[in-house]
Amino acid sequence: MPSDFRIRAYVPADLPAFRRMALGLQQAECRMESNRAVWTDDGGAYSDWVLDEVAMHSGAIFMAESADGSAIGMVSCWRAEDATDITVRPEDRAHLYVGDIFVVESWRGRNVAGALLAAADAHGRSLGLATVTIGLLAVNQAAWRAYEKSGFEGYEVYLRKRL
Template structure:
């Protein structure tokens, strides 16, 4: 649904020092963590207590929030990285959250549009993200927003996202 169709919808860059924004960030990320797409487990209490402060301490981090009136309904967390091939910054979209009550209303698209604007302001050459194969609704959102599988040469196939934990959660 276009932004004009819901005048109470507000998309903004998060201010980690604002207590309402910090609370929204933590509650939305916790809701995502408890969803099957986010692992099905709540955030640890120490994560909830420290997240906004830790993000604020990292100049490469930024977040976008969506509000319907006063209710926080969406979140995107991003981190600036660096593309050695382009010799320019890139922005990794790390978390995308839209509450179930507001899915299908193009909130995610509007948040990603602001992420793209901020990335362009930072001089980023691209946006990156990962999505679980089973999260088809998120994959459709990313495709609508212009994301595609990463590959350099089709003969080498698409890139895979891998991880190696260095400490337990």
């Protein structure tokens, strides 16, 4: 890992930075997709929901911080199970779900996302899981490239048509 940043586990003091990053992610998605909600609480309700998901489903949040201790990125992940998906073998229904990943703009392109995803992968392995899933908006080609660089490949694709 580069020496100009490090990845560490989330601590409660990270909540303001985590909320800013969750809000930044939502604002970016609002620019890409017209159906995204505009949050009026600076990401508070969503961040609280993520913290609950992490707590209830063997999850983790990892923070990226620069050498000076500034928060520069985050990833949230938790154990998920597609219990009702009878098209998948029962033993393959559990997976690690990456809920959010965000890197501040000035740090993008420096493998911060890759290091955050590696931390999520390690968490998934510690839970005995064999797969990690992540979603993205189809128009977000930068995220798609970053995820492919970290070993993700297409699995299921949903198409949409506006009426």
